[in-house]
Amino acid sequence: SQQGEEDPQALSIQEGENATMNCSYKTSINNLQWYRQNSGRGLVHLILIRSNEREKHSGRLRVTLDTSKKSSSLLITASRAADTASYFCATVPMEYGNKLVFGAGTILRVKS
Amino acid sequence: DTAVSQTPKYLVTQMGNDKSIKCEQNLGHDTMYWYKQDSKKFLKIMFSYNNKELIINETVPNRFSPKSPDKAHLNLHINSLELGDSAVYFCASSQIRGAGGYTFGSGTRLTVV
Numbered sequence: 001s002q003q004g005e006e007d008p009q010a011l012s013i014q015e016g017e018n019a020t021m022n023c024s025y026k027t028s029i030n031n032l033q034w035y036r037q038n039s040g041r042g043l044v045h046l047i048l049i050r051s052n053e054r055e056k057h058s059g060r061l062r063v064t065l066d067t068s069k070k071s072s073s074l075l076i077t078a079s080r081a082a083d084t085a086s087y088f089c090a091t092v093p094m095e096y097g098n099k100l101v102f103g104a105g106t107i108l109r110v111k112s
Numbered sequence: 113d114t115a116v117s118q119t120p121k122y123l124v125t126q127m128g129n130d131k132s133i134k135c136e137q138n139l140g141h142d143t144m145y146w147y148k149q150d151s152k153k154f155l156k157i158m159f160s161y162n163n164k165e166l167i168i169n170e171t172v173p174n175r176f177s178p179k180s181p182d183k184a185h186l187n188l189h190i191n192s193l194e195l196g197d198s199a200v201y202f203c204a205s206s207q208i209r210g211a212g213g214y215t216f217g218s219g220t221r222l223t224v225v
Protein backbone atom coordinates (compact mmCIF):
# COMPACT_ATOMS: atom_id res chain seq x y z
CA SER A 1 0.00 0.00 0.00
CA GLN A 2 1.09 3.55 -0.47
CA GLN A 3 3.09 4.93 2.42
CA GLY A 4 1.90 8.49 2.08
CA GLU A 5 -1.40 10.20 1.65
CA GLU A 6 -1.52 13.71 0.31
CA ASP A 7 -3.97 16.44 0.89
CA PRO A 8 -5.50 18.09 -1.01
CA GLN A 9 -5.72 15.93 -4.10
CA ALA A 10 -5.99 19.06 -6.20
CA LEU A 11 -5.38 22.73 -5.53
CA SER A 12 -6.13 25.74 -7.73
CA ILE A 13 -4.78 29.17 -6.80
CA GLN A 14 -4.00 32.55 -8.36
CA GLU A 15 -0.49 33.56 -9.26
CA GLY A 16 1.20 35.25 -6.34
CA GLU A 17 -0.69 33.28 -3.70
CA ASN A 18 0.91 30.69 -1.47
CA ALA A 19 0.23 26.97 -1.95
CA THR A 20 0.32 24.48 0.89
CA MET A 21 0.30 20.73 0.41
CA ASN A 22 0.23 18.17 3.18
CA CYS A 23 1.49 14.64 3.39
CA SER A 24 0.91 11.95 5.99
CA TYR A 25 2.76 8.67 6.26
CA LYS A 26 2.42 5.48 8.25
CA THR A 27 5.77 4.18 9.45
CA SER A 28 8.98 5.57 10.94
CA ILE A 29 11.19 7.14 8.32
CA ASN A 30 14.81 7.99 7.56
CA ASN A 31 13.87 11.00 5.50
CA LEU A 32 11.04 12.54 3.52
CA GLN A 33 11.40 14.04 0.07
CA TRP A 34 9.23 16.19 -2.18
CA TYR A 35 9.17 15.87 -5.95
CA ARG A 36 7.51 17.80 -8.75
CA GLN A 37 6.19 16.23 -11.94
CA ASN A 38 5.20 18.39 -14.87
CA SER A 39 2.64 16.88 -17.21
CA GLY A 40 4.19 14.15 -19.34
CA ARG A 41 7.58 14.50 -17.70
CA GLY A 42 9.75 12.75 -15.16
CA LEU A 43 9.95 13.64 -11.49
CA VAL A 44 12.25 16.36 -10.25
CA HIS A 45 13.66 16.26 -6.74
CA LEU A 46 12.81 19.44 -4.83
CA ILE A 47 13.90 19.01 -1.24
CA LEU A 48 14.83 16.36 1.32
CA ILE A 49 14.24 16.63 5.05
CA ARG A 50 15.76 14.16 7.48
CA SER A 51 13.85 12.63 10.35
CA ASN A 52 15.77 14.71 12.89
CA GLU A 53 14.96 17.98 11.12
CA ARG A 54 11.80 20.00 11.60
CA GLU A 55 11.97 22.61 8.88
CA LYS A 56 13.91 23.23 5.71
CA HIS A 57 13.94 26.00 3.13
CA SER A 58 14.98 26.12 -0.49
CA GLY A 59 14.20 29.28 -2.42
CA ARG A 60 10.42 29.69 -2.40
CA LEU A 61 9.92 26.26 -0.87
CA ARG A 62 9.46 25.57 2.81
CA VAL A 63 9.06 22.06 4.13
CA THR A 64 8.11 21.06 7.64
CA LEU A 65 8.22 17.64 9.22
CA ASP A 66 6.39 16.48 12.34
CA THR A 67 7.50 12.93 13.10
CA SER A 68 5.16 12.68 16.10
CA LYS A 69 2.19 13.22 13.79
CA LYS A 70 3.86 11.47 10.86
CA SER A 71 3.14 14.40 8.62
CA SER A 72 4.88 16.94 6.42
CA SER A 73 3.87 20.05 4.56
CA LEU A 74 5.24 21.78 1.50
CA LEU A 75 4.67 25.52 1.18
CA ILE A 76 5.33 27.28 -2.10
CA THR A 77 5.34 31.03 -1.62
CA ALA A 78 4.49 33.62 -4.27
CA SER A 79 3.40 30.95 -6.73
CA ARG A 80 3.92 31.29 -10.46
CA ALA A 81 2.14 29.76 -13.42
CA ALA A 82 5.27 27.66 -13.98
CA ASP A 83 4.67 25.98 -10.62
CA THR A 84 1.67 24.20 -12.14
CA ALA A 85 2.50 20.50 -11.73
CA SER A 86 1.86 17.43 -9.59
CA TYR A 87 3.70 17.35 -6.29
CA PHE A 88 4.57 14.11 -4.56
CA CYS A 89 5.90 13.41 -1.13
CA ALA A 90 8.01 10.29 -0.75
CA THR A 91 9.44 8.62 2.30
CA VAL A 92 12.34 6.32 2.96
CA PRO A 93 10.89 3.99 5.61
CA MET A 94 13.22 3.13 8.48
CA GLU A 95 12.47 -0.54 7.94
CA TYR A 96 13.41 -0.42 4.27
CA GLY A 97 16.23 2.07 4.07
CA ASN A 98 16.81 1.59 0.41
CA LYS A 99 13.53 2.40 -1.25
CA LEU A 100 11.50 5.53 -1.80
CA VAL A 101 7.77 5.14 -1.24
CA PHE A 102 5.51 7.72 -2.86
CA GLY A 103 2.26 9.30 -1.85
CA ALA A 104 -0.63 9.83 -4.23
CA GLY A 105 0.33 13.40 -5.13
CA THR A 106 -1.32 16.80 -5.21
CA ILE A 107 -2.17 18.44 -8.52
CA LEU A 108 -1.41 22.16 -8.28
CA ARG A 109 -2.77 24.61 -10.81
CA VAL A 110 -1.60 28.20 -10.67
CA LYS A 111 -3.74 30.55 -12.70
CA SER A 112 -2.20 33.65 -14.22
CA ASP B 113 23.94 16.17 -20.87
CA THR B 114 20.95 14.09 -19.81
CA ALA B 115 21.58 12.62 -16.36
CA VAL B 116 19.20 9.63 -16.56
CA SER B 117 18.09 8.70 -20.04
CA GLN B 118 15.51 6.11 -21.01
CA THR B 119 14.65 4.72 -24.38
CA PRO B 120 12.24 4.53 -25.96
CA LYS B 121 10.03 7.40 -24.80
CA TYR B 122 6.92 5.78 -26.24
CA LEU B 123 6.23 2.12 -26.86
CA VAL B 124 3.05 0.77 -28.40
CA THR B 125 2.87 -2.99 -28.77
CA GLN B 126 0.46 -5.88 -28.99
CA MET B 127 -0.45 -8.26 -26.20
CA GLY B 128 1.86 -11.21 -25.97
CA ASN B 129 4.90 -9.42 -27.35
CA ASP B 130 8.23 -9.07 -25.55
CA LYS B 131 9.79 -5.63 -25.19
CA SER B 132 12.72 -3.95 -23.48
CA ILE B 133 13.28 -0.51 -22.03
CA LYS B 134 16.81 0.76 -21.61
CA CYS B 135 18.13 3.13 -18.98
CA GLU B 136 21.50 4.77 -18.55
CA GLN B 137 22.77 7.25 -15.98
CA ASN B 138 25.90 9.37 -16.25
CA LEU B 139 25.90 10.64 -12.69
CA GLY B 140 28.19 8.00 -11.25
CA HIS B 141 25.42 6.84 -8.91
CA ASP B 142 25.65 3.39 -7.37
CA THR B 143 21.95 2.61 -7.17
CA MET B 144 19.34 2.43 -9.90
CA TYR B 145 15.60 1.80 -9.78
CA TRP B 146 12.57 1.03 -11.89
CA TYR B 147 9.25 2.59 -10.92
CA LYS B 148 5.83 2.11 -12.48
CA GLN B 149 3.30 4.95 -12.61
CA ASP B 150 -0.25 3.86 -13.29
CA SER B 151 -3.11 5.80 -14.84
CA LYS B 152 -3.97 7.33 -11.45
CA LYS B 153 -0.42 8.64 -11.11
CA PHE B 154 0.51 6.21 -8.32
CA LEU B 155 4.24 5.49 -8.36
CA LYS B 156 5.38 2.11 -7.16
CA ILE B 157 8.87 0.73 -6.97
CA MET B 158 9.54 -2.42 -8.96
CA PHE B 159 13.25 -3.10 -8.72
CA SER B 160 16.43 -1.64 -7.32
CA TYR B 161 20.02 -2.49 -8.13
CA ASN B 162 23.08 -1.39 -6.21
CA ASN B 163 26.31 -1.70 -8.14
CA LYS B 164 24.83 -4.38 -10.41
CA GLU B 165 23.36 -6.35 -7.49
CA LEU B 166 19.58 -6.76 -7.13
CA ILE B 167 18.53 -5.38 -3.75
CA ILE B 168 14.80 -4.79 -4.15
CA ASN B 169 12.38 -6.98 -6.02
CA GLU B 170 8.85 -5.97 -5.19
CA THR B 171 5.86 -8.16 -5.94
CA VAL B 172 6.23 -7.94 -9.68
CA PRO B 173 5.23 -10.71 -12.11
CA ASN B 174 8.24 -12.70 -13.20
CA ARG B 175 7.47 -11.62 -16.76
CA PHE B 176 9.44 -8.52 -15.75
CA SER B 177 13.18 -9.09 -15.64
CA PRO B 178 15.67 -6.35 -14.92
CA LYS B 179 19.25 -6.57 -16.08
CA SER B 180 22.18 -4.45 -15.00
CA PRO B 181 25.29 -5.02 -17.13
CA ASP B 182 27.14 -2.34 -15.17
CA LYS B 183 26.26 0.22 -12.53
CA ALA B 184 25.45 2.87 -15.14
CA HIS B 185 22.80 0.77 -16.91
CA LEU B 186 19.59 -0.86 -15.80
CA ASN B 187 17.36 -2.34 -18.45
CA LEU B 188 13.88 -3.76 -18.07
CA HIS B 189 12.68 -6.64 -20.18
CA ILE B 190 9.02 -7.58 -20.23
CA ASN B 191 7.79 -10.89 -21.62
CA SER B 192 4.28 -11.75 -22.79
CA LEU B 193 2.94 -8.24 -22.41
CA GLU B 194 -0.58 -7.84 -21.00
CA LEU B 195 -3.07 -4.98 -21.20
CA GLY B 196 -2.50 -4.25 -17.51
CA ASP B 197 1.16 -3.54 -18.15
CA SER B 198 0.20 -0.29 -19.82
CA ALA B 199 1.73 2.47 -17.70
CA VAL B 200 4.61 4.90 -17.57
CA TYR B 201 7.85 3.29 -16.44
CA PHE B 202 10.48 5.48 -14.83
CA CYS B 203 14.11 4.72 -14.29
CA ALA B 204 15.89 6.54 -11.45
CA SER B 205 19.24 6.61 -9.75
CA SER B 206 20.62 7.78 -6.43
CA GLN B 207 24.04 8.25 -4.95
CA ILE B 208 23.42 6.75 -1.54
CA ARG B 209 20.71 4.21 -0.99
CA GLY B 210 17.75 6.01 0.56
CA ALA B 211 19.84 8.85 1.95
CA GLY B 212 19.71 11.29 -0.91
CA GLY B 213 17.43 12.55 -3.61
CA TYR B 214 16.68 10.46 -6.66
CA THR B 215 17.21 11.57 -10.24
CA PHE B 216 14.49 10.32 -12.55
CA GLY B 217 14.46 9.71 -16.25
CA SER B 218 11.71 11.23 -18.38
CA GLY B 219 9.76 7.97 -18.51
CA THR B 220 8.65 5.41 -21.07
CA ARG B 221 4.94 5.36 -21.85
CA LEU B 222 4.06 1.75 -22.61
CA THR B 223 0.73 1.06 -24.27
CA VAL B 224 -0.31 -2.54 -24.79
CA VAL B 225 -3.12 -3.03 -27.31
